[in-house]
Amino acid sequence: MHILLTRPLEDCSEMIIKFQSLGHKVSHLPLLSIKKILHEKINLSEFKGIIFTSSNAVRFLNLNGLDKNIKCFCVGNATEKEARGQGFSNTIAAEGNVLNLKELILQNFDKTEGKLIYVSGENISVDLDNQLQNEGYDIKRLINYETVHNEKFDDDFINRLKLDMPDMVYVYSQNSASSLLKFIKLNQLEGLWMSTNLMCIGEKTSAKLNEIKWKKIFLFNPGEEEFLLYKI
Template sequence: MHILLTRPIEDCSEMIVKFQSLDHKVSHLPLINIQKVQHEVINSRDYGGLIFTSSNAVKNLNAENLNKKLICFCVGSATEKKARNLGFQNTISAEGNVSNLKELILQNYELKETPLLYISGEIITTDLDQQLLKEGYAVKRIINYKVNHTETFDENFVNELKQNMPDIVYVYSQNSASSFLNFIKIYQTENLWMNTNLMCIGEKTSSILNEIKWKKIFLFNPGEEEFLLYKI
């Protein structure tokens, strides 16, 4: 099977090795790159817990002086793993869903004056901080990274892709979906994806690519990539 992965290489290198070990052909088309954003110094004593809705928020965190015993609410297992690698000891994972993450916070963090710190990218798909504020929580949001869209692509890669279209493509965010749609239109491949299965995280991500005709569209959570191979 031919699989196209679209995340930055540091986020999918393990998956490339895994799929190749299963005798699949893997192509890599990074659609975005992550740029760290400088932010104010965080004083751990001001917060009772941290919220991460992406592993990029953890990777770009200046964590040297943070209290590693703070509870960390993580959107999924990959994000939780990054947090634990940074030394955070008290982590909880919502298994890839922001709605589940909100419920996890409501169930495990008492409504009190000590604020939660939500660390995120410049653009978020769900305004989790605003939702928690409506529930009566004190939440502060800090932006520590932004997403840049890939604007140039290797012509040889594009030509090879046209000759051997993938059976599956994984798209992980609305930003990536927008970049992917742009890629498709730049290289006029709109009619070449009819035998490709599109795997997207969330309906908002898939809706951006609905104008392209796909074989099938599947929604998934991070960690389910290999499982999806057996659904098509």
């Protein structure tokens, strides 16, 4: 099976190796680049809990002054793995869904315990901090990275892709979906995806690619990628 992965290499290198070890052909089309944002200085010792909605948020955070034993809420297993690699020991992970993450926070962090800090990228699909504020939590959002659309791609890669279109393509965000649609139109690939299964996180992501004719569209949560191989 030919699989196309679209995340930055640091976010999908393990998956590439895993799929290749299972005998699949893997192509990599990084639609987005991640860049660190210099943010205001914050006294991290003031906070009693921390929230991460991506691995990048963990990677780009200066952890000086932060107690790594505090409750650490992660959106999914990959983010939790990154947090544990950075020394966090008291982690709680949702199943790749921000709304599930909110419920975990409500269940495991009483608003009287103290302040929360929510570390994220510039663009988010759910305003988790505002929702928690509405529940009475004292929470600060810290933006420490931005997502940039890649616009230049290797011509040889595009020509190889035209000759061997993937059986599956994984898309992880609305930003990625917009970038993929732009890539498809720019390279006149609109009519080549009818044998390709589109795997998207959420309906809003898949909706951005509805004008392309796909074999089938599947919705999934992070961590289910390998399981989806056996559904088609």
